[in-house]
Amino acid sequence: MDDAPPLADEPLTPLDPAYVRLVRLLTGIALAVPVIAALALEVAQLLPPGAVAVPVVLAAGWLLLRLPLRRWRARGYSWGTDALRVVRGLWWRRDITVPFGRVQHLDVTQGPLERLFGLGTLVLHTAGNHNSSVALTGLAHGQALAMRDAIRAHVALHSR
Amino acid sequence: MVAGVLASLPRAALSIVAAIAGARTIGDRGIMAGLLVVALVVTLGWVVLAWRHHRYLIGPDDLRIEQGILSRQVRAIPYDRIHDVALREPLVARLFGLAEVAFDTGTGGKDEAKLAFVTRDEGARLRDTVRARRAGVVDAPADATMVQEQEVARTLFVLTPARLLLFGIFEFSLVVLAVLAGAAQQLDFLLPFELYDWREWREIGGGPLHWLLGLGLAVQVVAAVLGLLLLIPVGLLTGIVRTALRDWGFRLEETSRGLRRRRGLLTLSDVVMPLERVQALVLGTGLLRRRWGWHGLQAISLAQDSKDQSHTLVPFAQMAEVAPVAALAGLPLPGEGQAWQRASAGWRNHRMVLSAVLPGLIGLGMLVLPLDLPAGAALPAAVSLWLVAVVLAFRQYYLWRHNRHALADGLLYSREGWLSPRLAIAAPAKLQSAELRQGPLARLGQYADLHLGLAGGTLALHGLPVEQARAIHSALLARMAAVDFSAANLHAPDPPAT
Numbered sequence: 272m273d274d275a276p277p278l279a280d281e282p283l284t285p286l287d288p289a290y291v292r293l294v295r296l297l298t299g300i301a302l303a304v305p306v307i308a309a310l311a312l313e314v315a316q317l318l319p320p321g322a323v324a325v326p327v328v329l330a331a332g333w334l335l336l337r338l339p340l341r342r343w344r345a346r347g348y349s350w351g352t353d354a355l356r357v358v359r360g361l362w363w364r365r366d367i368t369v370p371f372g373r374v375q376h377l378d379v380t381q382g383p384l385e386r387l388f389g390l391g392t393l394v395l396h397t398a399g400n401h402n403s404s405v406a407l408t409g410l411a412h413g414q415a416l417a418m419r420d421a422i423r424a425h426v427a428l429h430s431r
Numbered sequence: 432m433v434a435g436v437l438a439s440l441p442r443a444a445l446s447i448v449a450a451i452a453g454a455r456t457i458g459d460r461g462i463m464a465g466l467l468v469v470a471l472v473v474t475l476g477w478v479v480l481a482w483r484h485h486r487y488l489i490g491p492d493d494l495r496i497e498q499g500i501l502s503r504q505v506r507a508i509p510y511d512r513i514h515d516v517a518l519r520e521p522l523v524a525r526l527f528g529l530a531e532v533a534f535d536t537g538t539g540g541k542d543e544a545k546l547a548f549v550t551r552d553e554g555a556r557l558r559d560t561v562r563a564r565r566a567g568v569v570d571a572p573a574d575a576t577m578v579q580e581q582e583v584a585r586t587l588f589v590l591t592p593a594r595l596l597l598f599g600i601f602e603f604s605l606v607v608l609a610v611l612a613g614a615a616q617q618l619d620f621l622l623p624f625e626l627y628d629w630r631e632w633r634e635i636g637g638g639p640l641h642w643l644l645g646l647g648l649a650v651q652v653v654a655a656v657l658g659l660l661l662l663i664p665v666g667l668l669t670g671i672v673r674t675a676l677r678d679w680g681f682r683l684e685e686t687s688r689g690l691r692r693r694r695g696l697l698t699l700s701d702v703v704m705p706l707e708r709v710q711a712l713v714l715g716t717g718l719l720r721r722r723w724g725w726h727g728l729q730a731i732s733l734a735q736d737s738k739d740q741s742h743t744l745v746p747f748a749q750m751a752e753v754a755p756v757a758a759l760a761g762l763p764l765p766g767e768g769q770a771w772q773r774a775s776a777g778w779r780n781h782r783m784v785l786s787a788v789l790p791g792l793i794g795l796g797m798l799v800l801p802l803d804l805p806a807g808a809a810l811p812a813a814v815s816l817w818l819v820a821v822v823l824a825f826r827q828y829y830l831w832r833h834n835r836h837a838l839a840d841g842l843l844y845s846r847e848g849w850l851s852p853r854l855a856i857a858a859p860a861k862l863q864s865a866e867l868r869q870g871p872l873a874r875l876g877q878y879a880d881l882h883l884g885l886a887g888g889t890l891a892l893h894g895l896p897v898e899q900a901r902a903i904h905s906a907l908l909a910r911m912a913a914v915d916f917s918a919a920n921l922h923a924p925d926p927p928a929t
Contacts, residue, residue, distance in 0.1 A: 353912045364874070366867040368904075370912045373863045373884075398733070399863030399884025401891075 283347030283358055286409035289388040290346075293409070294339035296384060302331040348407055350418070353425070355395065357407045367405050371425045373397050379415045391415035395422075446474050487546055489560055494534070496544055508544055510565045512536050515688065515703045516558040520551070522697035530554040534561075562688075584691065587756050588745050590681035598678070598747040599671030601720045605662060607669045678746055685759060690744065704742065708732045710886050711857035712744075712762045714753065718851045728753050730760070731888035762856040765844050771835035777876030778894025779831035786827050787820035794820070836892050838903050841910065843883075845892055855890055857883070859910035862890075867904055869897075883907070 309327035312318060341361060349356040354370040378394040385391060391412035395405045410418070480500050488495040493509045514535045524530060530551045534544040549557070590598070679696035689705035711731040720726075728745040745753050750764070757764050794816030796802075797809050804812070829849045836845045846854045864884035873879055879900040881892040895903070 354908060362871050364869045367864060368866070368908055369864045369884075370908070372914070373911070397863040397884055398886040400887065401882055401889055402864045402866060402884045405864065 281349050281351070281356075283349055283356075285347050286343060287390060287411045287414070288343075289390055289411070290409035291339045291343045293384060293388045293390060294342055295335060298335055298338055302334060306331050343409070346409060355407075355418075355422070357405055367402055369395050369397055369402070369405055371422050372429060373399075374422055374426060377419045377422060379412075379419050381412060385412075393418055446470070485547070489557075494544075494561065496546065506544055508534060508536060510561060513561055513565065514705060514708070516561050517703070518551075518554050518558065518699075518701045520695075520699040524548050525697075525699065532557055584684040584686045586682065586684050587690070587759070588681075588683040588748060588752060590678055590694075590746060594747060595675060595678060595681075596671060598725075599674035600667055601717060601725065601747075602670035602674050603666045604670045604673060605666045606673075607665065608662075681746060683744060683756065690756075690760075692744070704730065704732055706760055709760045709762070710861045711855055711888060711890060712757055712760060713888070714757075714764070714854040714856070716851050716853075720747075721851060724749050726750055726753055728756060731885060733887050757856065762842060762858060764856070765837065765839075765854075769837055769839060769844070771837050771844075771846075772899065773835055774831055774892075774894035775876065775878035775896040776831075777896075778873075778878045779828065781872050781876055782827040782831070782894075783824040786823040790816045790820040790823065831894075834893075836895075838906060843890075843903075843907070845890060857885065857890055859907045860914040861885070862907060862911055865904055865907050865911070867900060 305327055309324045313320065313324040345361045345364070346359045348358065353372065354368050356366065356368045358364070358366050375396045375398050377396070379391050380394060381391045385408075389412055390408075391410055391414075393407045393410055393415045395407075397403055397405070407415075477500075481498075484500050484503070485496075485498040487497070490507075493507045494513065496506045496508070498504055517533045517535060519531045519533060520529070521531065528551055529548040531548060532546040532554045536544060546557075676696050678694050681694040682692070684691045684693075686703065689703050689708070691701070691703045693699070693701045709730045709732050713729045713731060714726055715729065716726045725747055726745075726749070727743065727747055730742040730744050732742050744760075745756055754764050794813035797804070797816070798813045802809075826849070830847075833849045833852060834847050836843070838844075841859065843857045843859060844854065845857075846852050862883050863886055866882040866884075868880040868882060869878075873894075877897050878894050879897050881895060881900050881904060883890045883892075892900075892903070
């Protein structure tokens with residue numbers, strides 16, 4: 272439209288800090304199974320003591336500490352005048368931009384764990400086959416609602 | 432009414448077939464026959480009831496369709512939500528002079544509103560009435576015999592029978608053998624011999640086969656080759672028949688409402704695709720037909736079409752015949768002097784290595800690992816696997832050489848494929864989202880993939896150098912943002928000149 276700087280150059284807004292705690296909880300739940308299995312093997316004394324349990328517990332501990340923070344840092348979003356840019360991915364980095372004019376409809380969802388931390392997910396639906404739904408997780412619930420209303424207002428303003 | 436019911440029967444055939452299949456396991460003939468009769472009666476009764484409960488009403492603002500026996504469904508479609516009305520005439524319906532009316536409401540084929548089997552005249556009347564109501568002629572009488580707007584239709588492309596034959600030849604297909612094999616397996620209880628017992632096959636061969644076996648290896652080889660050669664006429668015939676059934680009388684016209692396409696031999700299909708619904712065009716070709724310059728043009732569109740058929744605009748034509756159609760859709764073919772760009776060399780190198788690594792490693796493993804292979808087989812096997820690796824690597828190289836893209840005159844062109852290349856032409860204004868993707872290797876090699884959201888299809892540019900990817904990404908976003916399709920993406924009139 273006007274000569275606004277391209278969205279790609281703008282700095283990313285980081286996600287809500289509570290997201291780190293949410294990811295830590297999810298990682299903990301996911302790691303519980305291998306850790307319990309390793310401890311069970313240890314108790315059953317099938318292998319030399321400490322051969323399995325020690326590396327597994329150490330790896331789980333390292334992941335629990337490092338992964339949430341790294342993921343939080345890798346994600347972000349950028350709110351432009353007429354588009355929303357969502358960035359995610361540690362290894363496979365995905366940088367998705369959806370102009371507001373292309374949003375078919377919007378959802379704000381809150382899973383049970385997200386509700387615990389006061390977070391929400393904003394989901395944009397487009398008409399494309401690829402990226403038909405773009406989800407932005409890790410927003411504060413109130414902020415997600417505010418963004419949803421802002422996009423709706425933008426759409427209403429510019430619709431013919 | 433009888434005609435409508437009879438025309439609906441093919442759909443009910445599945446339940447009858449299931450009843451037959453289930454019944455044949457019961458030994459007693461009497462019970463079998465009885466069950467069959469019951470199944471037939473129930474199915475017929477259901478079809479009749481369903482037909483009686485399927486009704487429609489042309490209201491002042493909307494079209495109402497009622498259907499369903501147990502769970503009744505009333506659908507009200509406002510006229511301005513109906514983009515167009517398509518008429519389809521399956522063979523059975525055509526014999527009785529009936530047609531199926533499908534209302535294109537922009538849902539892209541899911542949950543479409545259909546009226547199965549009204550008379551052909553009624554179908555045409557419905558189409559005219561809906562168009563009239565849409566055009567805002569509110570007082571249009573329900574029987575809109577006056578609505579013959581002077582439809583000036585310009586013919587864009589016609590598939591003559593001679594060319595249809597040539598097309599059919601290029602569509603060589605051995606699918607009939609697969610169908611026969613599948614049928615033989617399913618219905619083996621009907622065949623007079625055991626399908627999988629090779630001794631039975633030998634019995635059938637019998638005398639001639641013994642004579643052949645007695646003649647020696649050379650003759651057997653010749654006989655086998657002749658047998659394979661027999662497949663050629665079978666394949667040609669299948670291709671021609673399938674193409675004729677699908678594309679007989681193919682006709683593409685430009686009308687005031689969009690591109691109108693008619694085709695079909697047994698099932699006549701008549702569809703209008705509004706031009707603004709065309710999201711992108713794809714120009715395809717085949718391995719052989721490319722030598723003679725034959726191409727096909729398809730549209731990527733949200734317009735509704737019969738579920739298993741694509742939006743083919745021009746099935747089989749020379750480039751000079753395709754160009755005007757593409758230009759009409761606002762997505763002209765690239766010119767001769769177009770400046771193309773290639774993917775990154777780093778991407779090419781990574782792809783070459785990745786494609787060769789697996790066969791190479793397996794070959795190495797065969798040589799090095801202590802496997803239980805017959806003596807002297809390890810080396811030839813390893814060498815052939817390495818040759819495979821080299822071939823795959825070179826294929827990636829040629830793909831890199833032939834893939835190209837360009838962003839010019841406000842259009843995005845992307846060509847992919849080596850032996851039968853496929854050219855996609857998209858207008859940035861029609862794109863839905865833009866994504867830059869980089870995997871760990873991509874970050875190492877300084878390249879990125881650009882994935883574009885397109886309604887009804889896919890478009891992606893792979894392995895672009897990072898700077899170029901970002902530049903194209905920003906340019907596309909600038910054009911996308913300039914045109915706002917907020918309200919009913921699919922209704923948008925021509926975008927304002929930017």
